[in-house]
Structures are given as C-alpha cells and as structure tokens.
Amino acid sequence: MKDKRIISVKNPKLRKIRNEMREVLLQARDAELDKITYEMELMEFDKDDNRITIDDLTPSQLERFRELQHLKNENREIGRKSICMCYNCGKPDQDMFYNYPYRAWFCVECVKFLKKGHAKMKVKKAHGEYTCDPDDDFGQSFF
Numbered sequence: 001m002k003d004k005r006i007i008s009v010k011n012p013k014l015r016k017i018r019n020e021m022r023e024v025l026l027q028a029r030d031a032e033l034d035k036i037t038y039e040m041e042l043m044e045f046d047k048d049d050n051r052i053t054i055d056d057l058t059p060s061q062l063e064r065f066r067e068l069q070h071l072k073n074e075n076r077e078i079g080r081k082s083i084c085m086c087y088n089c090g091k092p093d094q095d096m097f098y099n100y101p102y103r104a105w106f107c108v109e110c111v112k113f114l115k116k117g118h119a120k121m122k123v124k125k126a127h128g129e130y131t132c133d134p135d136d137d138f139g140q141s142f143f
Helices: 012-042 059-081 108-126 136-140
Strands: 005-007 096-099 104-107
Touching (some): 012 059, 059 104, 096 108
Antiparallel strands (some): 005 096
C-alpha cells in the first residue's frame, strides 16, 4: 500500500469477523514467539540445569542465540506494524489508518490524538513555548 488510507468497517457482523481474524493472526504470531522463546530458554541451562551465561555459549550456540533474538524481534515488529493492531496503543479491534512513511497501521483514535498533539505543538513552537526539537516528519505524516 503506497498511500494513507483508512480501513473502516461499519457492519457489526463484519466487524466481529474482522476482529476474530485479527485475533487468530495474533495468536499464531504469539505461538511462534513462544517457540522461539522456549528454544532460547533451553540454551540458558546446561545438562545439569545450571544457568549459563551468554559468555559460556560456544560460537555456534551464540550464533544460533543471536539468530533467535533477531527472529523474535522481527516477528514482534511485524505484528506491531500489521493491520492486526495499532502501532501506537496496541488495540486490535479498531478501524485502522495506514501511515505509509512509517509503514505501520494506527487506530483512528490514535491518529486523531497524534494530529491534535502535533497541531498544538506547532502553535506552542510558533509562540516560543515549546523548546524541544520534535519529530515534525512523524506528526506531519498523519496529514
């Protein structure tokens, strides 16, 4: 998707189906994360169930551990940026707005909040009341 767009479902039955499908996808992602986490936890103990540090791993074990960390972070980020949940608040049952510059979905409530906050910040900055250097690109990306 190459532009900003709102995906809104008005029909209550279709909303229910949409929300249940999102839940199924998030549960599948969570199951995959659980598998990865379990494999990582197995690497934290030796044969005698003594905890080992990352320094005690062999080079091949360390490489596998890093691969699992990367895979876990990637799966989390894919879930967060998908239409299944708002990137900002994490709500899964809302109408969503796609923000192309960030390649992520935001719920309509968060978009309203972020637009309002960005507008207030611009006014305060114009009057010299706002001294922080805000991320103008982020706020502007919702307009």
